[in-house]
Amino acid sequence: MIYVLVFMMGCILGSFYLVIATRLPKGEDVLFSRSHCDNCHKDLKWYNLIPVFSYIIQGGKCSFCQQKIDPLHLIVELITGTMFLASYLYFGFGYNFLINLIIVSLTIIIYISDFKYMIILDSPLIVSSVFIINLKLIYLGLKPTLYSILCGICLFVIMLLVQQLGKFMFKRDALGGGDIKLSFVIGLLLDFRLGLIVLILSTFLALPYSVASLYLIKNNEVPYGPFLVGAMLIVFMLAPKFELLFDFLFRF
Ligand SMILES: [Zn+2]
Structure with a gap:
């Protein structure tokens, strides 16, 4: 159970890190603006924002305009989750x-x-x-x-x-x-x-x-x-x- 929790925490933070690393350099707000689709600019709903799962369920596409979502999202979420889990396995709490x-x-x-x-x-x-x-x-x-x-x-x-x-x-x-x-x-x-x-x-x-x-x-x-x-x-x-x-x- 704790493994799943640590992994999920990594995935959630990973998706936040990607937002920080790609929006902040362009001068976009990351804390207070809603997440939106880069193509159709529609605000995403909470169920579009579940790391890994949303991407897989939507087939890697925006659920409004069907534009392909950059697979970098999925990759960064999975890598961060895996690295968090590896840290836990390596060091313990x-x-x-x-x-x-x-x-x-x-x-x-x-x-x-x-x-x-x-x-x-x-x-x-x-x-x-x-x-x-x-x-x-x-x-x-x-x-x-x-x-x-x-x-x-x-x-x-x-x-x-x-x-x-x-x-x-x-x-x-x-x-x-x-x-x-x-x-x-x-x-x-x-x-x-x-x-x-x-x-x-x-x-x-x-x-x-x-x-x-x-x-x-x-x-x-x-x-x-x-x-x-x-x-x-x-x-x-x-x-x-x-x-x-x-x-x-x-x-x-
Ligand atoms: Zn869209």
């Missing part, structure tokens, strides 16, 4: 599970908005930070929380320096402001050592993609955010292993 839900949520939103619009929205970063700080206060106490905030600021400054250095050396922006703000969240969430590993790992993840997109489609505008959150997810789930790796590398 508790601090790590809740934190992992925040990382999964950020991953979904940033993948969509950064690949589609080359933008990392501020509001998901702000909301995540507030959640993370509260969870740390509840589970870890005041001192570790303040330390984590300090770590976030450190990573933010490091990325800011990298950006300024890149600007100075290559005369163009290699890092967006969103990537730098995201680094604060990474430091806040993982503290300094693991945060640093995320920054390093993300460049390794981004490298094959950048090279491929440069040579195959002659595009040198590569979003970096998806690789940062991807690395954050990997490092958080395998945190003890990366702690050992860090100890091993920096022992001398």
Whole structure:
């Protein structure tokens, strides 16, 4: 029963994340406007909005104008639901599970908005930070929380320096402001050592993609955010292993 509940919660939030990631960059309101069909603009009824089920029952079409609904809706809902369920199976209920839900949520939103619009929205970063700080206060106490905030600021400054250095050396922006703000969240969430590993790992993840997109489609505008959150997810789930790796590398 709890598995179904966690999965459904993921599907519902996934459908909300898709709305955030595709409407906010266009300046559309997401909290107070009714959901509507992108083709006929009719307001959707509650039974059109049940994640996964509505899509399947309506055969992937709008029930008013029969226009095909982007299958991205179904895909994002299923992926988010599956990742929520996987987090529960991996961690069980508790601090790590809740934190992992925040990382999964950020991953979904940033993948969509950064690949589609080359933008990392501020509001998901702000909301995540507030959640993370509260969870740390509840589970870890005041001192570790303040330390984590300090770590976030450190990573933010490091990325800011990298950006300024890149600007100075290559005369163009290699890092967006969103990537730098995201680094604060990474430091806040993982503290300094693991945060640093995320920054390093993300460049390794981004490298094959950048090279491929440069040579195959002659595009040198590569979003970096998806690789940062991807690395954050990997490092958080395998945190003890990366702690050992860090100890091993920096022992001398
Ligand atoms: Zn329609």
